[in-house]
Amino acid sequence: MSSIKEFDHLKIGLKEIESATNNFGISNYIGIGGFGKVYRGELVLSDKPTMVAVKRLDTAFGQGPPEFWKEIMMLSQYKHENLVSLLGFCDEKGENILVYEYLSNKSLDLYLKSNDLSWIQRLDICIGAARGLQYLHDPVDTQQRVLHRDIKSSNILLDENWKAKVSDFGLSKFGPANQQFTFLVSNTVGTFGYCDPLYMETGYLTKESDVYSFGVVLFEVLCGRFCVENYEDFRRFLPTFAQKCYKEMKLDTIIFHRGQISPNCLYTFSTVAYRCLQRDTKERPLMDDIVKELEAALEYQVEYEFEKEEKLKNAMAQEFDTEEFWKMKLPQDSEDIIKRLNPLAVYNTKKELFSLLHKGILFDDSERVFSVNEDGIKCELISAKRFLNMNKRSYKWQSGRKFRFSKAAIFPYSEQLNIRCRISTSMLSPGVMYAASLVFSFQRGRENVYGESSKLARINWKYQELSVSSTHIAEREKDGWLKIRLWHFLNGDKNAEFYIVLDKISYFKEEQDISNILIHQIEFEPVHMMKTHIGIQGLENVLISDEDIDWEKKVPSDYQGIIQRSDMYLKNNNNKELYFLLCDGILIDNGRKWFSLCKSTGGKCHMLPAIEILLSDDRSNRLSVSDSRFKEAIQLQYGTYAFVCKLESDMFSSGNSYACYLVFKFAETHKRLDDKGFFRVSYNLDMESGSYKIAHLNQHEPINIPVIKPKNYDTSHDSSYISRTKFPRMPKNCTDDSMHHWMDHRNDGWMEVILCKPLHKLEDHRLLYVFLTSMGSALDGVIVQGIQFRPMQRDV
Known part of the structure; x- marks a missing residue:
């Protein structure tokens, strides 16, 4: 060539x-x-x-x-x-x-059944893909027409802004340009379900063959279904099924965003999709027409949602926009505060007063900011100029357009900081648990480096006899600064004072090109007191309790099929005996899965053995372990480990969110490293990448963040429910999307730690890839029995 x-x-x-x-x-x-x-x-x-x-x-x-x-x-x-x-x-x-x-949001097929995309986003994606095909079918100048031959949802890729891009041109054919009709005779290729039936029968390839395939994609997007799916033990073809529903005017029974789509938008979108699937190629629209119809559908939807939003806003405004409502959201002394901090402020209503305070007011020579949060609780920001001990050391100062205060203090990154701080609050709410957080950034040379994402950071500081060293996530603020939580305290006095020493702040893994640290401010915000019962329900081997009263309702309808997969003789057991047996758990599939029921939710649980799912040919790290369900386990060392979990729909209860656990224990040689004992977890669900997590191999309260008392602590404002709580409770098995998870003891003698955020509709997915990366020597000597999936709660 x-x-x-x-x-x-x-x-x-x-x-x-x-x-x-x-x-x-x-x-x-x-x-x-x-x-x-x-x-x-x-x-x-x-x-x-x-x-x-x-x-x-x-x-x-x-x-x-x-x-x-x-x-x-x-x-x-x-x-x-x-x-x-x-x-x-x-x-x-x-x-x-x-x-x-690199297109970070991967391919469209991953989102067909997902609620992550709104209907407007789906319309935008369809329009983008249609424009790409329109360009291929009618290129500019003298370029040849391109017939793609493999249009499908997995070949429509999505960038970080959800812009659609057509991909995979290995099967494409060139045809004459600028002709109304183009056909080629070729061997039939493409993907089953998407391929034009007429092309498959005759071998005549036309641009209308791509139109047919694109019509299938449009119905996939509309219905949230793949073009070929198994249904009641036979294959259902979406093109045939959708055409039938369209002709019978029953399309609303199979669409994905039911109740969210404008009637005009639905009619326009479904009609153009239906026309794409016509057998006669002359009745199929051109890509130019498809683009225009989809754009019209988008206009209908935007107008519909705008009107809907305006109606909702008006309804909410009428319900909540009252003087009494805004008065309840304000601190009792709010009018005195505004007169003292900003006597020139103009407001006529409680709503306007709340807006002024919520936005924040500079005071104390513009080196402090007072504000109230959505719940009306007082918050405070204090600039570095107010808390750094100026008499002990000379500083360099820097101004910048992203600075909330006039200047930030600069310190060399590599040195031991030994920054002495005197921090005094004066405007906080009494009887409230607060978090004190340091806001900072880094410099490369003279350039300020604002956080593009949250960073794993290490911080050392001292307070009186307390010396704290912890490694945790520095959260990225909207303006790019990083915020790391230092301590909690119960505010018991109008003025709370702290004398701390900041010793060192660094990335967990040193970055050689970092030159300086910028210390900007200390932030005081109320801590949300989470209820301790929130979390995952139903560990194995739960004792018989009130949870067992409605046991008949909790036995899965397909339990007979599950029992047949067991090597135990269970035919003569009655249903109640089988229920309690399944709660205790059984081995199925020749000992390659452990199946059980969660008593709390009645949801299915199962564990996959590490020896089966570890992606490695190295058998040297296998161990015989007598107390393992599978009699074998994997002992980890340094490096990255990949586990591939095959997801079977009948192993999950529909409508439940699931937690994914690493089930493990420590070898005698394992070194316990306190707060440094953690590893990084990332995962892919099918082709979709999830956010990474930090899994901690200890049972500390959140990242070694202590509760301390101000130097002038006044107990008169202690609230009874806070005084009994050593820490703001953040349960180890949180159901939120926290960056951190901590290990917990199981009733079977092993330990477990959550590996990712709550996973939804796992019955609709095929593979979960889990990657464990050792941070230091944390994984060295960890013995892994397997990965378990356990229901958390039912999705609403």
Whole structure:
């Protein structure tokens, strides 16, 4: 292929790609497609770091060098904002690798059944994909028409802003440009369910073949269903089913966003989707017409939602916009406060007064900010100028446009700080538990580095006899500053004073290019007192209790099928005996799963053995463990471990959120490292990446954040319910999306820690990839029995 030389400028060396993807490591793996496996990595392109997606050709998937070169030729010639961008390729040492722009939200098929996307977002995605196809069918100038041949939801990729981009051109065909009718005779290729029936029967490929496939995608988006699904033990084809419902005017019974779609939008959208699926190609619309119809549907929906929102706002305003309502939200002394802090402030109503206080008022020479939160509780910000001990050390100061106060103090990053602080509050609510948080940032050279995301940070500080060293998440504020919580205290006096010494602040893993730390402010906010009973219900081996009264309702309808998968003889047991047996748990599938029932919810639980799901050929870390359900376990060491959990729909109870646990214990050689004993967890649910978590191998209260008393502590305002609580309760098994989870003891003698946020509708997913990365030596000597899925609560 002599023309290949014209693409030399796109070549990327194999060594660069291997380095960027950690040698195609499992932690960089993000999915698989018709071309082969896909990896995430960072390459330096055009002199700047760029996140990329790397597709590595595997001929076992049915595509080879012809499709590889066709993709390169296609994407180097045809450029459009709704087509995926090719950044480079590699053809060294028998490797065929394509390098694309990295699209962080992956592919549309992952969201068909998800509530993550609103109906307007779905419409925008469909319009974007339609515009990409419109460009391929009617390109500019003299370029040839492109017939994609494999339009499907998994080939519509989504960037961080949910913009749709058509991908995967390995099966595409070129046709004559600027002709009303184009057809080619070719061998039939494509994906079952999406492929035009007429093309499959005759071999005649036309642009209307892509239109048919796109119509299937439109119905997938509308109905929240895949084009081919198993239903009552037979395959259901969405195109046929949707057409039938459309003709019978029953489409509203199968749409996904029922009740959220404007009637005009539904009619316009479904009609164009129905026309795409017509057998006669002359009755199918052109992509230009499809774009116009979808844009019209979007206009109907935007207008509908605007009117709906206005009605809701008016209704809420009438209900809550009263003087009595806003008076209840304000502190009792709010009018005295506004007169003292801002005597020139103008307000006519309690609502306007609340707005002034909620926004915040500068006082004390503009070095403090007073505000009230949504609950009317007082909050305070204090600038570094007010709490740093100016007599003990000279400082450098810096101003900036993102600074809330006039200046921040600069300290060398590598040094022991030894910053002495005198912190005095004066405007907080008595009897309220507060959190004191430090707001800071870093510098590279002279450039301020604001947090792009939350950072794992280490902090050391002292207060009287107390010396605190902890590692936890520094949260990113809206303006880019990082905030790390230092201590809690019960405010018992109008003035609370603290004398602390800040010794060191650093990233958990040192970054050599960081030069300085900017100390900006101390922030005092009320702590939400969480109820201790919130969390996951139903550990195994729960004693018989009131939970067992309605046991008949909690036995799963398919329990006979589950029992048949057990190697125990259970045929003569009555239903009540089977219920209690299932609550205790049984081995099924030849000992490769542990199944049980959660008494609290009646939901199904199951555990997968580590020896089956660990993605590794190394058998040296296997152990015989007598108290393991599976009689074997895995002993971890340093590095990253990947577990692949196959999700079976009949192992989950529909309508439940699930928690995913690592079930483990410590070897005798394991070193307990207090607050430093933690590891990082990331996961992929099918092709969708989840946020990372920090799992702690200890039972400390939240990240070693102490409750301390101010130097001039006054107990007169102690509230009875707070005085009995040593810490603001944040249960180890939180149901929120916290960055941290702590281990807990199980009734079976093992321990467990949650690995990710609550997982919803797991019965609709196939694979969960879990990656454990050792931070220091935390995982060294941890013995893993398996990963368990347990219901948390029913979704509303």
